[in-house]
Amino acid sequence: MIYAIGAVGGILGGLFGAGSGLIILPAMVSILKIDEYKARGTTLAVVMFVTIISSFFYYQNNYFDFKIAPYIITGGIIGGIIGAKIMHKIPKFWLSLSFYLFMIFIAIRMIL
Amino acid sequence: MFLTLTGIISGIVSGLGMGGGTILIIILTNFFEFNQHTAQASNILFFIPTSIAAILVHLKAKDLEKKIILKMAPIAVAGGAFGAYMSAKIPSENLRKYFGIFLLLIGMYEIVKLVKNKIQENEKIKKQHKKIFW
Known part of the structure; x- marks a missing residue:
C-alpha cells in the first residue's frame, strides 16, 4: 500500500508540478492510519523528493521563469506564516467548502 | 506586486494545509495567462524554499515517520520522474485540461469528505445532548 500511494502521488506530482500532497496526505491518514499532524510532515518530506526530481x-x-520566482516565493513565505498562525482561529468548514467549490468552478472552466 | 500577492495567498492556503500549490497554478494560469508548464514550474520553484522550513519544524519535533519516508520516497521519486517526463511531452493546452480534470476530482472528493465529517460531528453532538437530557 505504501508503494502504491507513493507511485500514484509521485506520478501526479511530476505530471502537474503540484497535487501529490493532496493524494498522499489523505491516503496516509485513512489507509496507513497515521495521525494527521505526523502525516503532514511525512507527506511534505516525500513531496520534497518528488519536487526535486521533477x-x-x-x-x-x-x-x-527565474525572474518572477523571487516575488512569488517572498509572498509565499509571508503567507505561510500567516496561514500557520490563523489555522486554528478560522471556521475551517465554510472556508474549505468555498475553497473547493471555487476549485471545481475553475476546473470546469479549464476543461471547457 | 500582484505576483507577491499571489504568493501570499498560496502561502496562506499551504499553511492551512489545503493545497497551496494547486491554487498558485490556478491563479497563474487563469489570471496571469501563464501557460500550464511555466505555471507548474513556478510552483516547483515555490515549493522547495517554502517547504524546507516546515519540514525542519517537523523534523525538530520528531514528527516524521522516517520508516514510511524511506519506503515511499524512492517509488514516489521514480513516479515523479516518469510524470515530469510525460508532462514535457504533452502540449500545454492539453495539460491544462488534464489538470482541470484532476482539480475537479480533488474538489469533489474533498467536499464529500467535508460534508461527511460535518454530519458525523453533528450526530455526536446530538447524542451527547440526548445523554444529558435523559
Whole structure:
C-alpha cells in the first residue's frame, strides 16, 4: 500500500508540478492510519523528493521563469506564516467548502 | 506586486494545509495567462524554499515517520520522474485540461469528505445532548 500511494502521488506530482500532497496526505491518514499532524510532515518530506526530481526535468525543458520566482516565493513565505498562525482561529468548514467549490468552478472552466 | 500577492495567498492556503500549490497554478494560469508548464514550474520553484522550513519544524519535533519516508520516497521519486517526463511531452493546452480534470476530482472528493465529517460531528453532538437530557 505504501508503494502504491507513493507511485500514484509521485506520478501526479511530476505530471502537474503540484497535487501529490493532496493524494498522499489523505491516503496516509485513512489507509496507513497515521495521525494527521505526523502525516503532514511525512507527506511534505516525500513531496520534497518528488519536487526535486521533477525540477530536473522542468529545468531541462526551460520551463522555469527565474525572474518572477523571487516575488512569488517572498509572498509565499509571508503567507505561510500567516496561514500557520490563523489555522486554528478560522471556521475551517465554510472556508474549505468555498475553497473547493471555487476549485471545481475553475476546473470546469479549464476543461471547457 | 500582484505576483507577491499571489504568493501570499498560496502561502496562506499551504499553511492551512489545503493545497497551496494547486491554487498558485490556478491563479497563474487563469489570471496571469501563464501557460500550464511555466505555471507548474513556478510552483516547483515555490515549493522547495517554502517547504524546507516546515519540514525542519517537523523534523525538530520528531514528527516524521522516517520508516514510511524511506519506503515511499524512492517509488514516489521514480513516479515523479516518469510524470515530469510525460508532462514535457504533452502540449500545454492539453495539460491544462488534464489538470482541470484532476482539480475537479480533488474538489469533489474533498467536499464529500467535508460534508461527511460535518454530519458525523453533528450526530455526536446530538447524542451527547440526548445523554444529558435523559
